[in-house]
Amino acid sequence: MKQIALDIALAPAPTLEGFAGRLNQEAVQFLAQWCAAGRQRSPVPVYLWGEAGSGKTHLLRAARHALQQQGEPCGWLDAASPADVPFEGSWRAALMDDVQLYATGQQHTAFNWFINAMTPADGQPPRAVLAAAQQQGIKTEAPQDARAVPGRGTQGVVQGQAVLIGSLRWMQELGVDLSPFAAALQEQQAQGATVSVMAVRPGDAGSDEGSDVPPQAVALLAFGDEAKPGARQAIETLHRQGIRAVMISGDNRSAAEGMARRLGLKPEAGEVLADVLPGGKAEAIARLKAAGGAVAMVGDGVNDAPALAAADVGLAMGSGADVAMHAAGITLMRGDIALVPAALDISRRTVAKIRQNLFWAFIYNTAGIPLAAFGLLSPVLAGAAMALSSVSVMSNALLLRRWKP
Secondary structure, eight states, X not given: OOOOOOOOOOOOOOOSTTOOOGGGHHHHHHHHHHTOTTOOOOSSOOOOOOSTTSSHHHHHHHHHHHHHHTTOOEEEEOTTSOTTOOOOTTOSEEEEOOGGGOOHHHHHHHHHHHHHTOOXXXXXXXXXXXXXHHHTTOOOOOOEEEEEEXXXXXXXXXXXEEEEEEOHHHHHHTTOOOGGGHXXXXXXXXXXXXXXXXXXXXXXXXXXXXXXXXXXXXEXXXXXXXXXXXXXXXXXXXXXXXXXXXXXXXXXXXXXXXHHHHTTOOGGGTOEEOSOOGGGHHHHHHHHHHTSSOOEEEXXXXXXXXXXXXXXXXXXXXXXXXXXXXXXXEEESSOOTTHHHHHHHHHHHHHHHHHHHHHHHHHHHHHHHXXXXXXXXXXXXXXXXHHHHHHHHHHHHHGGGGOOO
């Protein structure tokens, strides 16, 4: 009896380079950029969707492998993972696979990861509320049945009670009495903070008891926004280009106007549109277009997609949501707001070059065609003149390579 040596090795780790899906090359290229070493990743979630067997799990595992190869720790959660995996603050990314198969415990873990992974653009720890609770020795737990209320806030069940956190507008719609917090509310709004209210609905969350009674406010949460680095300089550049800048915000008017003044905008001149619901951004763009002039919209979130599509020109940040990039006509490869005036400037210069080339081509043909028709221009000279015309057009266009933002 002979023994046969078989070369049986473990399957190699999935890689982006080893993904053979011609129809999904855009997804592969995006993930390759997203996993690039040293990249400042956006807090906006990245979603992969497709039919069963299209390679979503392979791509996600390949992204995890690429991050690990660079020494960047990341979390992994799938349907086979334990239900109580804690979130690690050292993670550079949290990857979740087959979320539609999660059990209840895994859904709670995924929600906890999602909240903890919301990192702002400046890279500072975003979990200010959770950190403050830990400093005071307050134990926190993931809510049950948590769901978002578009444009208003979020709600869930904590220890059997229905808890709501959302905007002042939502609380007013629910009839919440905010008079006990009137002084603190006015003080925070005067400082330009965005204020949310936490309210508890009386009665047990699983019963109808207290359903007709308005929720009771128990706390205020004040959030201070920080402008992106270079945002004020970008707006000043737009003003020098003769472009009017308008800020559309869902924050209350006090907070929005405070941020606008820090950016050099003039609320009294109508350069701030506040208290705008996510669905109202497209309507705001339509009103600006009706007032006259072309309108360009800059955004990076899911809620910005309708407005980006409604504008004459939509500019999406490459670090933003995929749906925003699909809705926009222009995608800026970095999340640098200074690229907005640069993109508009290079676009204006490109159009100017096109007009110059069309003008000189028109002059050339206007002069050359009659001369050739009357026999005053030999075919040899006409051919040389045509070649020279093409060279002049290309040379004029190549001058754009000297452009710098």
